Amino acid sequence: MRYALRHMGIAGAVLAVAAPALAASSPSDPLKSVMWDILRDQYFDGAPVVFDTAVKVTAPAAAEDTRAVPLSVDATALERVVEMVAIADLNPFPLVLRYHPGNAAPYIATRIKIQQATAVRGAARTADGVWHVSGVLVDAAGGGCSAPPASYAQKDWADHVGEVQARLWPAGEDGVARLRLRIRHPNDTGLVDGIPAYFVETLQVDAQTPGGSPTLARIDSLEPVSENPVYSLDIRPPPDATALILRGRDNQGGEIRATIPMPLPDAKPAISLKPVGQPWSVGQ
């Protein structure tokens, strides 16, 4: 935390000066990734960047299945997070997703494809415009992005594409409820010979309430997310919500739509995946 604060101070000072100075004074990458300078300019677009262990990135040290590596990014230790990204540096498509948590807790978990051993990062942009970046190294055998998906061998993938499995757990005392989504989709990267790029692009969770249908959270998902993508979010359904509506689209215009029922009154909250002892502060 102290490390992070120090760098935030620098970033704040830089913000007051001209933008081009930023890149020069940007902190060096603790993960020593050869891609960092390029990715920083590409995905953070000149905004101030700090390395901040307050963002918790969880991924295995070695990937068992390079086509489905579990990844979670938890920025709940930060105040007022407006956007989050996940990046796998050495993937042919480094950007995994962008998450717009709205009033949800700044936490997202998914499974991703990894092309080779790489730094995997999570970043959270706070309302002051600063990106807080953290990450881990994941060791891996090659080929997760350019190997054919398992569904390629199944003749009936087209019968199920866009189907949704979802579960919403009851909210805890803080009003936060775990939502888990699984969508049937090949999520093809376009790198496999003869298979065009075909992946889930946008997802949006709305609440169905008597007064309207406010949007709770939004995901811009990209090629590296695994086949049959899975997402876990910590949303805050309004108390008068009667159901959640999931709307989404893939890059070929295929529509995804599901109604997710509210949990039964006697259901128990989901077991938290958050590290024990972490302060539970949710940005607004």
Add this chain to the structure above:
Amino acid sequence: MKRLVTSLALAASLTAFSATGVLAAADAAGGPSSDDLLKSATNTEAVLTYGMGPQAQRFSPLTDLTADTVKKLVPVWSFSFGGEKQRGQEAQPIVYDGTIYVTGSYSRLYAVDARTGHKKWEYNHRLPDGIMPCCDVVNRGAAIYKDKIYFATLDARLVALNRETGKVVWNKKLQEYKEGYSNTAAPLIIDGKIITGNSGGEFGVIGMVEARDAETGELVWQRPTIEGNVGTLNGKDSTVTGKTNASWPGDMYKTGGGATWLGGTYDPETKTLFFGTGNPAPWNSHLRPGDNLYTSSTLAINPDNGEIKWHYQTTPHDGWDFDGVNEFVSFDLKKDGKVIKAGGKADRNGFFYVIDRTNGKLINASPFVTKITWAKGIDIETGRPIYIDDNRPGAPATADAHDAKGKSVFAAPAFLGAKNWMPMAYNPQTELFYVPANEWGMDIWNEPITYKKGAAYLGAGFTIKPLYDDYIGALRAVDPKTGKIVWEYKNPAPLWGGVLTTAGNLVFTGTPEGYLKAFDAKSGQEVWKFQTGSGVVGSPVTWKMDGEQYVAVVSGWGGAVPLWGGDVAKLVKDINQGGSLWVFKLPKA
């Protein structure tokens, strides 16, 4: 999909800094309007519609290229469709604002810089494994309107993309591909509605013409082509097509065929859509006594509500797979000092029909191939064929006995047609139609059959045979006033590509042997050819850009002939496959 970020950024900065650039970019971004599409036949700077005009005359008023100057026509660039998907390329390019939009086999769409051949973007549709296109994985072209470009896919969907970025705007299911539906034709856009037909005539589907809002893809109306089926308008049932059971026995109209797989044409003067309908299902005609309306017909349809204005059935009670899908081309027939609003159609069944397009009444019908065995002629009074009853394949034995097939007959034309899908052209200056014909016959017999959803519903066996040793294909100039053949060009392999004609007295078409050829429109003399490296089965186009006349055509052998051609398939088996777009121009002197 592959994006082109750099050129987009460049375009954006240009509009920001140049005042005239803003105007030009705004016009281009607005894209072709409904009116532009209706007037596309006379627009020499662009190719906005399939058929080079809604009437589909495939006539260009350009005169730079003539029988003399065509010798200087040279290739500018060639663009490969890439991948291993080198199957039949039957597309007609669309050209607008310096960009060529062209479709490839396996439901692919490309935007290519017309000046350089540089690819702007590519859309590669993810097809399910279970698609069932009968006659190769082709696509015949895209449609452009405002800021979007549209095309139909082999899994029977209609996709609208932003024509600058290639990003999908919407993607609508037209039909269920698992039941045998697919879609290969270029859509037609009239007054903001995108109008499509359907494929799947070999699977017992119901032919359908559908109109959707071009902005949203929402359905406006549907018109089934088989009598007894009910249409829709604005989400509600509208009217029954024809009169139930007037020409179909029992329930057979529910699986009656009549697929509108070649799309349609439109006549702005009479505000009428013309859609041809496919063969009735099953092929065995003894199972379905009656005329089987409206199969093997041309339907005149009101574009506002999908109501049928008139019909003309070219092959009532078809027994030979003589689809009536071939394009109906509106033209002014100048005869006996009068100008008649007519339409021409070169049918699969071997007859060239001239029909009054205001009422569907036959004006004349004449053979455009040398041998027709199934009818003596067409009765001008009734408009009906004079059948030769002996030439109808016999009924199979009713039992499921082994070898229960009926009497086999040798019939001409073959089921692939005296003319198949490949579009003809009409030149208002020579007043001639240029028809890509084929000379072949077939042995055909009927077999017992029951309908199963998604399975081929033929009930017939067949094999195609050439009629002559030295040629199958014949490009023929037909005089619609007399029905006479004015000239012909004979080609060893069957012709399978579209035709283009110009005010420069030229006719262009491709051959499976790989050539794009040009002919003198009056004499038929071959005046130019170019070897493209694979068979040409697409439709050539021409336009003017930077003061020079351009010609474009796709190359890539395939289509129905190698799949269904019997003896003929053997003749063409050594033609190499391909997949590329060739662009030529006549350089400034």
